[in-house]
Every structure is written in structure tokens, then in C-alpha cells.
Amino acid sequence: MFMKHFRLIIIGGGPAGLSAAKIAAESGVKSLIIERDFKLGGQLVKQTHMFFGSEKQYAKTRGINIAKILINDVEQNINMITVMKNTTVVGLYEDNVLTVLQGETYTKISFDSLVVATGASEKFLAFENNDLPGIYGAGAVQTLMNVHGVLPGEKVVMIGSGNIGLIVSYQLLQAGVNVLKVLEAAPTIGGYKVHASKLKRLGVDILTNHSIKKAIGKDKLEKILVSELDDKWEFIEGSEFEIETDALCISVGLSPMGNLLSMIGAEMKYISKLGGLVPVIDHHHETTIKNIYVAGDVCGVEEASSAIVEGYLTGLLVSERLGFRHKDFDNLYDDYNSQLDNLRSGPFGVRTLEGLQELRGERNVK
Amino acid sequence: MLNKTGVPTLEEIKSRFPKKGLLIKHKAITECYEEIPCNPCATSCPFNAIHIGEDINTPPKVDFNNCVGCGICVYSCPGLAIFTVEEHSDHLRFKIPFEFVPYPKQGETWHGVNRNGDIITNVDILKVSITEKYDKTALIEVKVDKEFIHDFVTIRRIT
Numbered sequence: 001m002f003m004k005h006f007r008l009i010i011i012g013g014g015p016a017g018l019s020a021a022k023i024a025a026e027s028g029v030k031s032l033i034i035e036r037d038f039k040l041g042g043q044l045v046k047q048t049h050m051f052f053g054s055e056k057q058y059a060k061t062r063g064i065n066i067a068k069i070l071i072n073d074v075e076q077n078i079n080m081i082t083v084m085k086n087t088t089v090v091g092l093y094e095d096n097v098l099t100v101l102q103g104e105t106y107t108k109i110s111f112d113s114l115v116v117a118t119g120a121s122e123k124f125l126a127f128e129n130n131d132l133p134g135i136y137g138a139g140a141v142q143t144l145m146n147v148h149g150v151l152p153g154e155k156v157v158m159i160g161s162g163n164i165g166l167i168v169s170y171q172l173l174q175a176g177v178n179v180l181k182v183l184e185a186a187p188t189i190g191g192y193k194v195h196a197s198k199l200k201r202l203g204v205d206i207l208t209n210h211s212i213k214k215a216i217g218k219d220k221l222e223k224i225l226v227s228e229l230d231d232k233w234e235f236i237e238g239s240e241f242e243i244e245t246d247a248l249c250i251s252v253g254l255s256p257m258g259n260l261l262s263m264i265g266a267e268m269k270y271i272s273k274l275g276g277l278v279p280v281i282d283h284h285h286e287t288t289i290k291n292i293y294v295a296g297d298v299c300g301v302e303e304a305s306s307a308i309v310e311g312y313l314t315g316l317l318v319s320e321r322l323g324f325r326h327k328d329f330d331n332l333y334d335d336y337n338s339q340l341d342n343l344r345s346g347p348f349g350v351r352t353l354e355g356l357q358e359l360r361g362e363r364n365v366k
Numbered sequence: 367m368l369n370k371t372g373v374p375t376l377e378e379i380k381s382r383f384p385k386k387g388l389l390i391k392h393k394a395i396t397e398c399y400e401e402i403p404c405n406p407c408a409t410s411c412p413f414n415a416i417h418i419g420e421d422i423n424t425p426p427k428v429d430f431n432n433c434v435g436c437g438i439c440v441y442s443c444p445g446l447a448i449f450t451v452e453e454h455s456d457h458l459r460f461k462i463p464f465e466f467v468p469y470p471k472q473g474e475t476w477h478g479v480n481r482n483g484d485i486i487t488n489v490d491i492l493k494v495s496i497t498e499k500y501d502k503t504a505l506i507e508v509k510v511d512k513e514f515i516h517d518f519v520t521i522r523r524i525t
Contacts, residue, residue, distance in 0.1 A: 050444035050503070052404040054422050060406035060442050062501065174466060188369040193400045194445030196372030201520050203483035208370050305403075346401040346423030 006032040006082070007322060009098065009111040011089050011260065014042020015304045016296025017117035018070040019311025020318070025080035027319035027326040032082045032109070033074070034089055034100060040074065041067030042119060043139070044304060046146040048174075049167055052192070053305035056339055063304065064146075070308070092264045096291065113291045113318050116261060117311065120254035120275060120297035125159060128214035134221030138168040138251035145175055153247025157224060158182040161206050163191035163303075165251035169199055172249075179204045180245055185211040185229055192348075212248070213240060221248055254301045261298075264289055273355030275301035280359060284321070285314045293318050300359075302343075302352055309339045373481045374399060379516050383451075384430040392435020392450040392461060396426045398443075410442035437461045437495075441503040449519070457509050459492065462520055464504045469494055476521040478510055487511055489521060 008024055010017045013035030021031050039045065047063020058066045074081050084102065091099035097110045122137040124130070136144075136152055138160070144150045156177055158169045161184035169179045182199065187208055189196045196206055213225040213235060228239035255276040262268055266287040267280040278299050279287040286293050295314035296307035313336040316326055326332060344352050357363035368374045374397065382395045394416065396407060401423040408418040408426060415432035416439060418424050435450045440463050450461040470476055470491045478487040493507040510518045 050406075050501075052402060052444050054403075054405050055409055059404060060410065060444055065501075189372060192402050192445060193368050193372060194398060194402070194447040197368075197374070197397065197481065198372075198446055200372035201479060201481050201483050203479075206370075206372055342420075342422050343403045345421060346403050348402060349423075 003097070003108050003110050005110045006030065007112045008032070008115065008318060009034065009109065009113075010115045010117055011098075012042065012117035012119055012296070012298075013037070013040040013083065013085070014117060014119050014296065014307065015044055015066070015070060016119070016298075016307040016311035016314070017042070017115065018074055019308045020115050020117060020295055020315035021081045022070070022073045022077065023312050023315030023326065023332070024319045024324075025077040027316065028324040029319045029322055030080050030082075032084065032111075034087050035083065035085045036088045038086050040071045040083065040085070044070070046142045047304070048146050048171060051305060052303070053343060054339070056335075057305035057308055057343070059305070066304075066308075089260060092260045094264065094289075111291075113293065113322055115293045115295055115314055115318060116258070116279075116287075116298055117294070117296045117307075117314075118257045118260065118298045119307075120256050120301050122250070123253045123255055125212070125250050125252050127212050129217065130215060132215050132217050132221045133219070134217070134246055135215060135248045136250065138164050138249040141247075141249050142168050142171065146171065151175060151177055152249070153245070154178060155180055155245045156247045156249055157212075157243055157245045158249045158251060159212055160184065160251035160253070161186075161189045161191055161196065161208075162251060162253065163195060164254075165249070166191045166195035166199060168249060168251060169204060170195065170202075173199075173202055173204070177247075180243055181226075182206040183210045183212065183226060184208045185233060187231070211235075215248065216242070221246055224248060254297065256298045256301060258294075258298050261287060261289075261292070261294070264292065266292060269359055271300070271355045271358050273351045273358065274299070278359060284317045285310070286317075286321075291321075300352055300355055306340060306343050306352075309336050309343070312336050313340070368399060376516060379481075382428075383516075384428075388430050389451060389453040392437070392452040392459070393430050393433050394428050394435065394439050394448055394450050396428055396439075396443075397447045397449075398425050398445060401425060402445075404444060406442045406444060407439040407448060410438050412436070412438065435461070437505050441500045441505050446503070451515065453512075453515075456512065458512055458515055458518075459507060460510055460518060461505055461507050464506045464521070465502065469496060469504045470506060470521065470523070475524065476508075477524055478508070478514060478518050479520045479522050480514075480517045481519050485522065486517055487514055488524070489518070491521075
């Protein structure tokens with residue numbers, strides 16, 4: 001039996017994967033994108049807000065329209081880029097072979113190089129009754145609402161004031177849902193203050209030093225018990241109060257999805273500042289397994305703008321290693337690196353920069 | 367304050383306004399107090415009136431002599447953190463971004479709302495601009511009483 005072979009396989013058709021495929025195609029490398037979902041675009045397809053960053057990362061364009069641009073770039077290269085949708089990679093083996101599941105069919109495909117651009121998944125929070133119907137991840141709510149047109153409930157409490165929590169709260173208001181409160185366990189708001197101000201002027205309070213103690217309800221969520229937290233993140237006795245709500249959104253961060261890399265034995269390191277377990281990589285975005293590269297949130301949770309640039313950079317580097325040097329390699333290499341430096345140079349990028357230094361062993365942690 | 371509630375102090379708000387007398391024409395007020403990686407206000411301005419520079423984390427600075435108050439930055443700002451204001455003898459005019467449907471209509475009266483989310487006054491809708499290039503962020507021009515120059519920030523439908 002003949003096994004299908006591709007010079008380059010990219011796992012994940014989100015911002016990082018699509019960008020990597022585009023630059024690989026420009027460099028002359030044919031690739032296969034494997035996407036688990038029924039459509040390309042990753043999490044961009046539900047981002048109805050305008051993006052931050054600079055023009056090069058499509059700032060002020062809405063995420064849903066950035067998805068269209070990136071997908072169009074791929075479709076323009078139809079003879080260079082093959083796309084498999086509704087397809088999940090279920091196995092990755094040492095001899096440059098992976099197994100995919102499409103419908104009920106398992107197929108093995110081989111590659112010279114692999115880019116893992118699987119993104120990240122939502123973290124959950126431990127509290128009593130956290131499995132009651134009506135309790136969602138904020139990303140899930142965004143998918144439900146902005147992709148499928150389904151509202152999660154009439155009233156919502158958001159847990160977490162990072163950018164996702166703030167943005168999804170705003171989008172819930174736009175959809176006509178009553179956002180009762182945003183709870184933040186930390187002493188200050190986590191996301192961009194411009195997002196917080198947008199919510200506040202719409203009448204939504206953000207309660208810092210507050211978190212959920214338990215969910216209450218018989219067959220579905222009816223109310224939650226909220227408590228204030230002290231500076232050691234312990235619940236303050238006697239500060240509890242209830243909020244009646246039929247939906248709760250959990251937005252407490254993302255974890256890189258590096259399961260496939262763990263499977264093949266790539267060296268992984270737990271870096272809290274990058275969101276959790278991430279692969280050890282060199283400056284070429286190559287993991288400790290030769291010919292296996294990573295791009296986007298799988299190697300550190302950031303904004304989609306950074307995932308796009310990391311995708312371009314990884315596509316450029318992997319193509320060069322395969323013997324296909326982009327005609328504009330030097331300029332693009334410098335440009336992508338300076339874009340990433342720029343995106344990461346402010347106070348919000350410090351976490352990522354420090355996390356990357358820690359990953360490379362250039363920074364000691366106590 | 368801003369860190370805990372999302373509401374800037376009066377001092378912070380005033381720091382973004384030009385000197386008295388310059389508001390005889392609309393000028394952009396950029397309520398972007400934090401270093402975040404973002405620069406569409408600067409790159410979208412056709413009059414080179416908003417400066418951020420190489421490091422896109424630098425908060426914007428408005429050159430009020432160049433600013434004509436056109437409002438392009440208002441609907442280009444991903445943080446909806448810019449508005450324009452113009453002083454008349456007996457009232458103010460603001461141009462604000464608005465992303466809720468149905469959009470207001472010219473001639474309607476809406477509530478005026480402050481940064482805390484409280485209704486502080488009623489305002490007249492003077493003009494609603496929304497074409498393809500606005501990409502669904504409408505630019506609403508409203509007439510507001512003079513005393514609310516540092517308070518008014520958005521509108522809410524009267525129900």
C-alpha cells in the first residue's frame with residue numbers, strides 16, 4: 001500500500017497554520033494543512049471585534065475578516081496547498097508518519113517536515129457544582145454565539161477579566177444578553193483597560209479580588225455564591241453573597257495544546273508565563289525532535305496577532321531547512337522578528353518574553 | 367482606579383484634552399492610558415495628527431494643530447477609546463463610536479452616559495455615519511450640555 005507523502009504537513013488551520021502554509025508556498029514548498037474543524041480560520045472565525053497590533057497584523061480589521069484574508073491567501077495557492085478539513089491527527093510517530101482520522105477512516109501520511117500549530121484550549125476552574133448545565137468556557141460561548149447564533153442564557157456572570165473575558169462580555173451585551181458582573185480574583189483587571197472601560201460605560205461592574213465559591217442549582221445553574229479574596233487569594237469569611245444567573249462563563253486563561261508533541265517525546269517544559277506545558281524550541285521554532293516545528297499558541301499563549309507572525313516566520317524557516325529559501329528571505333526574517341519584538345515589548349508582552357527566556361534557559365526561576 | 371474599575375480619574379481624562387480655546391473645531395481625545403501594542407489611530411489619520419512612533423506600545427499623542435476632528439480614528443480604534451469634541455457657545459458636540467444595533471437615528475433623543483455607566487443627561491442625535499468603510503462601527507454626532515465636557519462618553523437608548 002502506498003502512503004501519501006507531503007514535504008510539509010501543518011497541523012491546525014488557525015492563524016499560525018494558515019500563515020505558515022502561505023509563506024511555505026511562496027518559498028516553493030507544497031504543504032498539507034490538517035484541520036479538525038469543518039472550516040479553516042481557527043478561533044478567528046468567532047472574533048467579531050477589531051484587532052489590535054499594527055497594519056502588518058491586520059490591526060483594526062475584525063477577526064472574522066482576518067480569517068477571510070488568511071483563508072483567501074491559502075486558496076490563492078491551491079496548487080501548492082492541500083487542505084483536509086474535519087480531520088483529526090490521532091497519532092504521530094518517530095519515522096515522520098502521522099495517522100489521521102477523517103470520518104471513520106484512519107489514514108497514514110508521511111512528511112519531511114511538520115509544523116504543529118494546534119493552538120490552545122481553555123482552562124477550567126475548580127468549584128462546587130462546576131458541572132451544572134449553564135456553566136461554559138468563555139470561548140465556547142463565543143463559538144455558540146458568534147458562529148452558530150445561539151445565546152448561552154439571558155443573564156451571564158463572567159469569571160476572569162483577561163482580554164477574552166472582557167471581549168466576550170462586550171459581545172454578549174451586543175447580542176442582547178444581560179452581563180451581570182465580571183469577577184476577577186486578582187487585585188487588578190487582567191486585560192486591556194480600554195476593554196474594561198467599554199464594559200464599565202455600558203454599566204457592567206468588574207469586581208476585583210472576587211471569585212466564585214460554588215454554583216447552586218437543581219437541574220441547571222440558578223445562582224452562584226461569590227466571595228471576596230484577600231491578598232493571599234484566600235476567601236474572606238463572611239464576605240459571601242449570591243447572584244442569580246442562568247449562565248456562567250469561565251475565562252481564566254488558555255493552555256497550549258502540545259499533546260501530539262508529548263506523544264512523540266519532544267522535550268516539554270512547564271512555563272507558567274507561557275500558559276503551561278510548552279515544547280522546548282530553538283530559534284528556528286524547531287522542537288527537540290528533528291523536523292518537527294511549532295508556531296502559535298502551542299508554544300506559548302499570546303494574541304492572534306503574534307500567532308500570525310509566528311506562522312509566517314516558521315513557514316519561512318522550515319522552507320529554508322527543506323532547501324527552499326524564500327527569494328526575500330533576509331528581509332522577511334528581519335521583518336517578522338521585529339514585528340514579534342514590537343508586539344512583545346510593552347508591559348503585556350513582558351510575560352511572554354520572560355517565559356521564552358525561561359524556556360531557553362536564559363532566565364532562572366526561583 | 368482604572369486598574370480596578372475601568373474608570374480613569376478626572377485628572378487622567380483632562381490630560382487628554384487640549385488647552386482651552388482649541389476646541390472651536392472637533393479635536394480627537396484619545397483615552398488610551400496604557401501601553402498596549404496597537405497603532406491604527408496613528409496609521410489611519412490622514413492629517414498626520416496622531417503620533418505613536420516605532421514602538422507600537424507607546425500611547426498615542428495628538429497634535430491638536432494638525433487634527434481636524436474628522437473622526438476617522440474614532441471608528442478605527444479597536445479599543446473604542448477615541449472620541450472628538452467641539453465647543454459651541456451654548457453646547458458641546460461629540461463624535462463617538464457605537465457598535466450596538468439598531469443604531470440611533472438622526473433627530474432622536476438618547477440618554478447621555480458617563481464613564482461609570484450612569485445616565486447623566488439626555489442628548490440629541492445630530493448625525494449617524496455608517497458606510498462600508500466604517501466596518502460596522504458607527505460614528506454618532508451628538509449634542510450635549512456644556513457642563514458634561516469631562517463626563518459624557520456614550521449614549522444609551524431611552525426605554
